[in-house]
Amino acid sequence: MTGHSKTIVFFSRYIPSMGGIENYTHSLAKKLIELGNNVLVITTDGEPGISCEDGIQVCRLRKISLLNGRYPIPNLVGLYKKIIPLLNGYNDTCIVLNGRYYVLSNIGARIANLMGLTPILIDHSSSFIPTKSSVLSSLLKNAEIVTTNLLKRYNINYYGVSRMSSKWLSTFDINSKGEINNAIDVEAFNELNSGRLFLNRGNRLIITYAGRLIGEKGVLQVANLACIFPTSIDVIIAGSGPLEDTLTQLSKQYNNLHYVGRLSHPDLSALLNQTDVFCFPSRYPEGMPTCLLEAAACKCALVTLANGGTDEIIPDPSYGFVLKSGDDSELAALIERFIDNPSLYKTCASREYEHVLQAFSWNQTALKLLEAFER
Template identity: 35%
Template structure:
């Protein structure tokens, strides 16, 4: 097989935790495993080196940046170090350049470099709705910003793709016609194998007959955290045997810690091994988000044999194809969430069937080998 070189621009990358970060890391790993040379260009962050070579052989350049909005919006800091590092990256030839997401200024850096090197960049959309920060005025400004920066992105005429069908439809909002899917995926066996020995049921005193519901993700308004807590309050008053274990961090952490509900346990941010252990012990996973690209947390939960309950956003319908695989909520209201969890708690046979079918679907359809094949084809198509 011919050895090729690819660059992946991702505004945020590990050790920062998020879906796009894991997507970039896993795609880079798969390409490197096949013998290709991979360069990841990300934004600098505290306690991360500006340059490193990962254990899988992937080179990572972290360009100087300003971390705005609590680190959610990195902005390139165009100083001498920035220019030096970018010159090093752009001094090489590439067989393809991938730019993850269109709404970061960092993305424009990747698009501009591709144009300078005479390449048509591949742009991958990871969202399916406008960014939201839970603040009406800020969210209104974000809408205007997204349209402005997307207009700049379109000047570089990238070949556009998305991680989900919803993402492809979302690009139409900006007058962009996508060429196909570059789906989020998972190495299910590897994820399950890394599970720690932590016993959450024993640690938290979960009753044997209780439905253990997991939530793993950013504790932010767009994730439906408030509605989920309200739904658990309803179930607690009804005496439904269900317990919610919430893992993560974010601006609503205080709300979770102080909710005062006996059927909600907060375990803070977890490492990958503990996340896998939690999902292997859970009966259901709840994701009542207002917006998702293609949830990594949902893929992880499904691969562990957990029945999913999620809103119809991002790639949810591609994982939960019908009600034999889980429950897709009509909306993220507390009543909808409570109704779904009430059903799973009362019909454990149905819960187990959903978990089994969804796990089989994820393992069959969402592998990094498939995504890497699609990416390589996208790069070859862009060069024609």
């Protein structure tokens, strides 16, 4: 890797929108700046305009929002005339596309090739998006195939955010060149701790779910544990999404189920530092869930399904608990074991904390990205 600074340009979803890609881009951008590089983020999130945020140049584009804001499409009027002169103002430019689904990634690929550059695309998925509707699932599958085929017109170097993401790319006859994995600054995340007290801790096991409130992520399955174990556990649900009203009503029915809404990062750090077991039985096509890394950083035991990044975050059963079927009975049986034998989850939590501390730093991920541009 050369020692001179680069300008890294991300075409990506970005904060203040909530999600794994948004947090990934923001955290990686901050680390790249610490390492002496310039960073420009081109995004469809937030109010249109150009600003400097945390030392990061951010260009927010006008957009049309589909699927309740989950799928933004940039307004194409005058788009290329705006972006290309902006990029021409930088030297040694490297372009990163975060995610295959988005129209913005196609735009970024086209602009990169017009400038004679080969962008890096980091894939953040591990299967097609499942929904309860077979019709919608089919539409989303076909949309992903179409957007991916459009991307394949361009000269792009592909990477996965996890090994499973890299493997998933082969579904589209794309060869991944490796992984530029998700990460966490363990010390910084714990220092964010707001000190907010969520429960007066007694002898009950505290189980937490934090993430988007959709059925595919398993949030209702976690909430149901409060009904199964009414006197021995407390279940805390944090996040926002379509199931907010359902969880609000359920929390009124069960005294040991607590829905706390969407949390700031300081409050999330506080919550996870009060949690014994972080439960995330997601069937969504995760790349490498940030929430698992955040929970591990706070010494929570992890319970999840085999999904994107799971085999890297939990390399064997001594680090955490990967459900086989993920059905209600299997999850309940595991929680019962924790209640009867707390050392079972505490030992894994300590081992997992050390693993995440050593293997998932933003410094390592940033260096992987810079090295990828030197190949």
